[in-house]
C-alpha cells in the first residue's frame with residue numbers, strides 16, 4: 001500500500017469542504033457590499049445558510065470516513081507535526097463550530113432556517129441576548145479562521161516550493177487514485 005498520500009476519500013472530502021467553505025465565505029462577504037434595499041442581500045444570506053448546512057453534513061461524513069478508512073500515510077514524528085496537528089484540530093473545530101453557531105444564532109433569534117431548518121432539533125430558547133452572543137461568536141470565529149486557513153495553506157505551499165518535501169502530493173487526488 002502506498003504510504004505517501006492520504007486515502008482518496010480523505011482527499012475528496014478535503015477539497016469538497018474547501019470549495020464549500022470558500023463559497024460560503026464569498027457569499028456572506030459579498031452580502032456586505034449589496035445595498036440594504038436590494039433583494040440580493042437576503043438571497044446571498046439565504047444561500048450562505050444553505051451552504052453552511054451542507055458543510056455541516058459533509059464534515060460529519062468526513063469525520064465518519066476518517067474513523068473507518070485506514071489512512072496509509074506514514075506520519076513523521078517531529079515538532080512540526082505537532083503544530084500541524086494543532087492547526088488541523090482548530091480547522092475541524094471551525095468546520096463544525098461555524099455551522100452550529102450559525103444555526104444557534106437563527107434559533108435564538110426565533111427565525112426560520114431556510115431549506116433544512118425543520119430537521120434540526122430546537123437547541124435553544126428565543127432570546128435577544130443569546131442571539132447577540134451567537135452572532136458575535138459566529139462572526140468573530142468566521143473572521144479569525146482566515147488566519148488558520150491562511151497559515152495552513154501557506155505551510156503547504158512553503159513545504160512544496162521551499163522545502164520541496166513532497167507533502168502536497170499527500171492531498172492530491174490524482175496521485176492517490178493512481179497509488180491506491
Ligand code: HEM
Pocket residue numbers: 010014017018021022088089091092095149152153154156157167168169170171
Ligand atoms: C477551508 C480550507 C481548508 C481546510 C478547512 C483544510 C483542512 C485540512 C485538514 C483538517 C487536514 C488534515 C487531513 C484531514 O483530516 O482531512 C488538511 C490536510 C492538508 N491540507 Fe488542508 N484545508 C484547507 C485548505 C487547504 C489548502 C488551500 C491547501 C493547499 C494550498 C491545503 C493543503 C493541505 C495539505 C498538503 C494537507 C496534508 C497535510 C499533511 O498530512 O501533511 N489545504 N487540511
Ligand code: HEM
Pocket residue numbers: 021024025028029032045048049050051052053055094095098099100102103105106113138139141142143
Ligand atoms: C462553515 C460554515 C459557515 C461559515 C464559514 C460561515 C461564515 C460566516 C461569516 C464569516 C460571517 C460574518 C460575515 C461578516 O463579517 O459580516 C457569517 C455571518 C452569518 N452567518 Fe455564517 N457561516 C457558516 C455557516 C452558517 C450557517 C449554517 C448559518 C445558519 C443556518 C449561518 C448564518 C449566518 C448569519 C445569519 C450571519 C449574519 C449575517 C448578517 O450579517 O446578517 N452561517 N457567517
